[in-house]
Amino acid sequence: MARRNGFSGFPGGGANMQQLLKQAQKMQQQMTDMSEQLDNAEFEATSGGGMVTVKIAGTHEVKSITINPQVVDPDDVEMLQDLIMAAFNEAIRKCTETREQSMNSLAPGMGGFGGLL
Secondary structure (H helix, E strand, O other): OEEEEEEEOOOHHHHHHHHHHHHHHHHHHHHHHHHHOOOOOEEEEEEEOEEEEEEEOOEEEEEEEEEEEOOOOOOHHHHHHHHHHHHHHHHHHHHHHHHHHHHHHHHHOOOOOOOOO
8 A cells, every 4th residue: 555645746755845844944044144144244335425434234233423524514414414314324225235135145046035035
């Protein structure tokens, strides 16, 4: 009598399922490792021709903000605010783009996990 393993419709039955599970576990570990690396990475962006520099961690935590004293004008605080915002937004964009590219590289052909990352 034929043994039923629940996967009789698949060539190789349970052996193929075990291989698939091993591959999924390996991918999950790679994703965990990469996520930790990205969390610890630093991303830097500047604005105003280098007048403002922002560094953030991969977790989006601000690590430092450097402001060139030449850009500090008490009569134009709005410009300084805009420069800080622009540098911060660019740093976040770099971080997000790097994370997406890195995670998508782990799963080519899977469409970046359906846009979940």
